[in-house]
Amino acid sequence: MKSELRTHLPLSGDTAFLLARANARSLAAAHDALGAHGLRVRSYSVLALAAAEARLSQRDIAEYLWLDPSQVVSLVDDLQQRGLVTREPDENDRRAKVVVATDEGRRLHRAAARAVREREQETLEPLDETDRDRLRELLMRLAFPL
């Protein structure tokens, strides 16, 4: 990068811009780590939610991952065809379908999560442990306000 840029970074006052750029770096690292496991960031995220305890519906997943419900359909379609998740009927609402990871899905998720976390260390390398905790806490309040 040009040296005069280093001393006077345009847009660096915009939290939105810094967020976007930090996210881009993080995304690239995750994408890289997931390739070997046959997952993309999106499908990994859905798989992770399916492997969670919460028994989320597709609608829940869409809201949680900030996606359109129709995108979740094709993501779950793909994971289901690969035997990684199943659609189970919601006992309380027969319109909804709960997405649950299969045993194989859980295994893949564990392996992929390990790879993502290892790679994440590189992205977070500029921050020490205290700063990382602080960042997580601040981002949590932004990501889940109220």
Added chain:
Amino acid sequence: MKSELRTHLPLSGDTAFLLARANARSLAAAHDALGAHGLRVRSYSVLALAAAEARLSQRDIAEYLWLDPSQVVSLVDDLQQRGLVTREPDENDRRAKVVVATDEGRRLHRAAARAVREREQETLEPLDETDRDRLRELLMRLAFPL
């Protein structure tokens, strides 16, 4: 959001996920604020860099915004057709083209930047001024490591 989710958020240990979700909220707000000015987040970012002092080439812009150079081509094409930026030859490198905002481009940028910042306040509402500074500082180190 389901109450049991609030108490045990999946993926909330992943800084990458929190970053992505916070960024999604921020992007949505910016997109919303920019619509009235006929800009998208991407074109606004390019315009902002063109309005900066640094006289960046398209390659610089691509790197700075984490975009493929070919995306910058069409973004600049669009802004140029609308009379907001011009492509000037780089005196030191005749391959490169410096993207510079026109007077009209600068005016639009100022108005759009104001709208973005106002809207950003809503996104940042969960954080007080000290936290915002702290967040910006942490993100800066992630976004521009070294």
Added chain:
DNA sequence: GCACATCCTTGAGGATGTCAACGATTGATC
């Protein structure tokens, strides 16, 4: 001069985002 890298550009193909509809089901209101 020659080989190789870099910058902009074009184009193609796939992924993603957005939106409007639809059947099935639910919840609220009368």
Added chain:
DNA sequence: GATCAATCGTTGACATCCTCAAGGATGTGC
């Protein structure tokens, strides 16, 4: 308990965006 609006999953259409590979023009190292 009948009706009407809202919600959930799904499909399809369309625009945007990402990624990659090529090519002409220019720069850099030898």
